Amino acid sequence: xxRSSMRIVLTVNGRPVEAxxxxxxxxxxxxxxxxxxxxxxxxxxxxxxxxxxxxxxxxPISACCTLAYxxxxxxxxxxxxxxxxxxxxxxxxxxxxxxxxxxxxxxxGMILTALVLLRETPTPDxxxxxxxxxxxxxxxxxxxxxIDAVVDAGRRLRASGADR
Amino acid sequence: xxxxxxxxTPMRRVDAEEKAVGAARFTGDLVVxxxxxxxxxxxxxxxxxxARIDGSAAERLAGVRAVLTGRDLVDMDPYYGHAxxxxxxxxxxxxxxxGAPVAAVAADDPAxxxxxxxxxxxxxxxxxxxxxxxxxxxxxxxxxxxxxLRPGLFHGLGELRREDGNICYHYHxxxxxxxxxxxxxxxxxxxxxxxxAVYQYAMEPHxxxxxxxxxxxxxxxxxxxxxxxxxxxxxxxxLPLSSVRVIVPYIGGGFGSxxxxxxxxxxxxxARKAGRPVRIANRVDEAMVTTRRHNMxxxxxxxATRAGEVVARQCRIWLDTGAYADNGPRVAATxxxxxxxxxxxxxxxxxxxxxxxxxxxxGSYRAFGAAHLCWIGESQIDALARKTGLDPLEFxxxxxxxxxxxxxxxxxxxxxxxxxxxxxVAAAVGWGEHKPPMVGRGLSVGLLAAGANPVxxxxxxxxxxxxxxxxxxxxxxxxxxxxxxxxxxxxxLAVPPARIRVMGTDTQFTPYDRSTGASRSTTxxxxxxxxxxxxxxDQLLEIAAGAWGLPVGSLDVRAGAVWHETxxxxxxxxxxxxxxxxxxELIGHGxxxxxxxxxxxxEGPVFWEVCVGGAEVEVDPxxxxxxxxRLASVADVGKAINPVLVEAQDxxxxxxxxxxxxxxxxxxxxxxxxxxxxxxYRIPSMADLPDEFRSIIVENADGPGPYGAKGxxxxxxxxxxxxxxxxxxxxxIDARELPLTPERLWRLMRGSR
Numbered sequence: 026x027x028r029s030s031m032r033i034v035l036t037v038n039g040r041p042v043e044a045x046x047x048x049x050x051x052x053x054x055x056x057x058x059x060x061x062x063x064x065x066x067x068x069x070x071x072x073x074x075x076x077x078x079x080x081x082x083x084x085p086i087s088a089c090c091t092l093a094y095x096x097x098x099x100x101x102x103x104x105x106x107x108x109x110x111x112x113x114x115x116x117x118x119x120x121x122x123x124x125x126x127x128x129x130x131x132x133x134g135m136i137l138t139a140l141v142l143l144r145e146t147p148t149p150d151x152x153x154x155x156x157x158x159x160x161x162x163x164x165x166x167x168x169x170x171x172i173d174a175v176v177d178a179g180r181r182l183r184a185s186g187a188d189r
Numbered sequence: 190x191x192x193x194x195x196x197x198t199p200m201r202r203v204d205a206e207e208k209a210v211g212a213a214r215f216t217g218d219l220v221v222x223x224x225x226x227x228x229x230x231x232x233x234x235x236x237x238x239x240a241r242i243d244g245s246a247a248e249r250l251a252g253v254r255a256v257l258t259g260r261d262l263v264d265m266d267p268y269y270g271h272a273x274x275x276x277x278x279x280x281x282x283x284x285x286x287x288g289a290p291v292a293a294v295a296a297d298d299p300a301x302x303x304x305x306x307x308x309x310x311x312x313x314x315x316x317x318x319x320x321x322x323x324x325x326x327x328x329x330x331x332x333x334x335x336x337x338l339r340p341g342l343f344h345g346l347g348e349l350r351r352e353d354g355n356i357c358y359h360y361h362x363x364x365x366x367x368x369x370x371x372x373x374x375x376x377x378x379x380x381x382x383x384x385x386a387v388y389q390y391a392m393e394p395h396x397x398x399x400x401x402x403x404x405x406x407x408x409x410x411x412x413x414x415x416x417x418x419x420x421x422x423x424x425x426x427x428l429p430l431s432s433v434r435v436i437v438p439y440i441g442g443g444f445g446s447x448x449x450x451x452x453x454x455x456x457x458x459x460a461r462k463a464g465r466p467v468r469i470a471n472r473v474d475e476a477m478v479t480t481r482r483h484n485m486x487x488x489x490x491x492x493a494t495r496a497g498e499v500v501a502r503q504c505r506i507w508l509d510t511g512a513y514a515d516n517g518p519r520v521a522a523t524x525x526x527x528x529x530x531x532x533x534x535x536x537x538x539x540x541x542x543x544x545x546x547x548x549x550x551x552g553s554y555r556a557f558g559a560a561h562l563c564w565i566g567e568s569q570i571d572a573l574a575r576k577t578g579l580d581p582l583e584f585x586x587x588x589x590x591x592x593x594x595x596x597x598x599x600x601x602x603x604x605x606x607x608x609x610x611x612x613x614v615a616a617a618v619g620w621g622e623h624k625p626p627m628v629g630r631g632l633s634v635g636l637l638a639a640g641a642n643p644v645x646x647x648x649x650x651x652x653x654x655x656x657x658x659x660x661x662x663x664x665x666x667x668x669x670x671x672x673x674x675x676x677x678x679x680x681x682l683a684v685p686p687a688r689i690r691v692m693g694t695d696t697q698f699t700p701y702d703r704s705t706g707a708s709r710s711t712t713x714x715x716x717x718x719x720x721x722x723x724x725x726x727d728q729l730l731e732i733a734a735g736a737w738g739l740p741v742g743s744l745d746v747r748a749g750a751v752w753h754e755t756x757x758x759x760x761x762x763x764x765x766x767x768x769x770x771x772x773x774e775l776i777g778h779g780x781x782x783x784x785x786x787x788x789x790x791x792e793g794p795v796f797w798e799v800c801v802g803g804a805e806v807e808v809d810p811x812x813x814x815x816x817x818x819r820l821a822s823v824a825d826v827g828k829a830i831n832p833v834l835v836e837a838q839d840x841x842x843x844x845x846x847x848x849x850x851x852x853x854x855x856x857x858x859x860x861x862x863x864x865x866x867x868x869x870y871r872i873p874s875m876a877d878l879p880d881e882f883r884s885i886i887v888e889n890a891d892g893p894g895p896y897g898a899k900g901x902x903x904x905x906x907x908x909x910x911x912x913x914x915x916x917x918x919x920x921x922i923d924a925r926e927l928p929l930t931p932e933r934l935w936r937l938m939r940g941s942r
Contacts, residue, residue, distance in 0.1 A: 047300065049300065050300075054299070057218075062211075063211070063214070063215075063217075063218035064210070064211020064212070065211075066215070066217075066392070066393065066441070067217070067470075068392045068393065068394070068441075068473060068867075069473050069866070069867035069868075070472055070473060071866060071867060071868055073866075073867040073868055074392065074867055076392055103211070104210065104211035105210070105211050105212075107210070108210050113206065113209065113210065117206075117209040117210060118209075120205070120209045121201060121202070121205040121206050121209050122201070124199070124201075124202060124205070124833045124834065124836075124837050126202060126204075126205040126208045126209055127442075127667035127668070127669070127837060127841070128391075128392070128393070128439070128440060128441050128442040128666055128667025129204065129207075129208030129209075129213050129439060129441070129667070130215065130392040130393045130441030130442060131392055132208050132209055132211075133211045136209065154875070155875040155876065155878070158875055159874050159875045159876045160874070162392070162867075162872060162874060163392075164390050164391065164392055164442050164444070164841070164845070164872060165442055165667040165837075165841045166837060166840060166841050166844075167837075167840025167841050167843055167844040167878070167882065168844070168874075168875050168878055169840055169878070169882065170836075170837060170840070172875070
């Protein structure tokens with residue numbers, strides 16, 4: 026089968042990236058296999074579970090069902106881009122503190138999905154979290170500790186006055 | 190100074206930060222130099238002969254390095270299976286389920302491998318299929334397996350023999366005189382029940398990397414039973430155990446789906462043919478046909494006196510184990526053991542059959558056996574309570590076994606306070622309070638034979654600076670084992686937890702562990718860690734005693750040093766003294782093995798895991814939808830080494846129980862899985878959470894593990910469905926089929942009106 030390739034230029038975690046890709050290449054494989062950013066995971070492979078969630082221009086998308094080509098000229102944020110200078114984002118800290126992490130396979134997608142909620146609703150209650158994150162699945166926890174973590178992260182961000 | 194202890198505290202998970210920043214490595218995140226990508230061609234038919242298979246076009250594609258079929262296995266005995274060796278590494282002349290691996294391809298990248306799959310030509314000749322339990326059990330049904338049965342390496346099931354027809358395994362017990370007991374009883378309830386096939390959905394599908402080299406076969410796998418996988422690989426490829434190395438990175442959830450051997454033999458065979466390392470990563474649709482929970486039908490009757498005393502129970506269980514035994518025989522035995530429930534019977538009898546069908550193989554899934562049976566037995570207990578006019582909680586209080594009473598002849602006596610447990614969950618769901626219309630409450634109590642074989646070993650290497658490496662074979666799959674072992678080792682060695690590092694399993698270096706599953710790791714592997722630490726401590730005391738010329742008995746260990754009254758020698762000083770240089774290490778060994786009898790399963794279990802749940806539900810009469818208002822479970826854990834991790838395990842098990850009770854079901858038509866994606870197969874999301882939930886931790890120090898601990902994490906999944914079913918029973922709805930989808934419940938309510 027003949028292969029064609031195309032060049033894309035995009036920003037990943039704040040850095041410019043230029044690459045030759047296959048037209049059929051999905052963004053998940055692009056960040057995992059080409060860039061070594063393996064925090065985003067492949068699970069359902071059909072936009073149901075949220076394990077592959079990354080932010081594209083600030084909005085959560087399923088990288089398993091997004092062509093890498095669609096990300097050309099845009100900004101991609103993966104979980105690896107959330108820590109700065111080795112310091113955890115308050116949302117990551119809250120997940121750690123609330124034992125909202127078990128096997129860890131859903132965690133990067135959960136955190137990035139929650140990040141968008143906190144930008145829209147800085148101090149969410151449990152109801153906000155459930156409504157916003159219903160499309161992100163976890164099979165280990167009962168979700169309660171994840172909800173607690175997100176609610177608490179909102180409080181922490183407000184207390185610190187951070188705007189991230 | 191009071192020593193700071195971390196056992197019993199909600200210490201942060203040692204792996205949480207790594208996972209929260211996306212740095213934790215799972216098998217699919219690893220890249221081995223020269224690694225190819227494997228993909229598997231699977232049978233579209235449930236039962237067929239492979240007339241012709243041609244991979245030549247695929248082999249000619251650029252970037253394709255190997256195409257593997259059954260013909261490549263002629264130099265080996267290609268059958269495996271820990272219970273029964275009935276499963277070929279890849280289909281040989283025949284397929285027995287839709288989804289069976291027929292060919293595998295190794296290519297430079299996944300897309301090329303996909304292209305190659307499309308280029309493989311297979312001609313099938315349809316064979317008659319036995320795609321349901323009824324079809325497989327009917328006379329004249331096509332047989333899936335014939336010829337002498339070949340026992341697997343780890344069946345632990347006594348004498349195995351080829352049963353008649355499509356019976357894979359038969360488990361039976363009978364105690365007391367059933368006929369007399371039922372004839373003499375005042376009240377009997379009886380019914381037929383069905384239980385669905387369920388998908389475990391570990392979010393990480395099975396992923397394996399295999400590499401052959403001068404030192405043998407190396408496999409990276411997300412497996413719960415690395416030592417059993419190693420043994421089966423060694424057996425298949427005729428290698429000494431010392432030439433098979435299984436490395437287990439972090440696992441993205443297991444729940445039993447990664448128990449025993451799954452994709453490892455196929456990946457190893459493909460890598461052998463390709464002459465290069467190969468990774469096979471299942472997709473979810475492939476994981477669903479790799480293993481699943483047994484669907485089941487069951488007949489049960491239970492009798493009691495009019496005064497409210499249980500008399501007898503009899504049960505027949507047919508479990509659909511699919512095309513290969515996998516763990517079906519053990520599931521059948523555990524279901525049989527769970528069937529009587531923890532009551533004082535005059536007579537009880539169980540027959541449980543694992544049955545072959547032309548469907549994907551069924552194996553382990555959280556609380557297997559108990560999850561199948563508890564809701565059935567408990568719904569009959571409620572029915573009898575209603576007939577006697579007794580409150581279901583009171584009925585249970587009168588009849589439940591008490592600690593120390595016999596659960597099964599020759600087995601471990603009851604090691605839990607079930608009456609205390611069920612009373613706690615009853616209170617948590619508002620038992621006895623006023624009920625609004627269409628609101629019902631239910632309770633469920635059961636026991637799960639837990640622990641599997643009590644065999645684990647561990648080692649601790651105390652380093653020259655007083656820090657320590659813990660080597661123990663538990664797979665970290667989210668349950669928090671590395672954290673719990675860190676806590677145990679820290680306290681036993683009297684060093685801060687930050688000085689302890691618990692490593693993932695590498696069978697070449699990590700001492701033997703039976704498996705991760707059966708709620709056994711804290712109890713058994715944790716005990717081995719505790720003993721390894723005690724061994725290190727003893728060595729430190731000996732060295733100090735020699736240095737001071739004092740008896741060991743006059744010394745103690747705290748804060749990273751050995752003490753005699755107010756004098757101390759730090760671990761660093763002691764190791765330096767012992768080796769005569771700054772370097773060296775002390776290695777402690779710990780092991781757990783059966784301490785009485787032969788250690789066979791029959792004398793077990795290691796402990797009885799309680800399955801106690803309470804539920805308050807509301808039913809919408811117009812739609813048949815069940816809304817769970819309150820849910821409670823008991824984590825009867827003996828000692829909570831980390832209470833937050835206990836809660837986390839229990840919460841997850843409860844929610845899986847809700848899914849199992851209310852909507853999860855793998856649906857097959859003519860042997861084809863018709864909801865084989867996560868779009869069609871729904872698992873609980875945040876929208877399915879009960880309004881209120883309580884996990885009640887009970888610590889009676891009555892377990893055989895460290896500090897009196899015993900395992901949890903499975904029982905709640907068996908307790909919750911029974912609680913929900915009985916809450917519906919409280920509303921007069923007699924549910925005998927799970928899951929209780931709105932449609933099913935709506936029909937049930939119309940039919941019963």
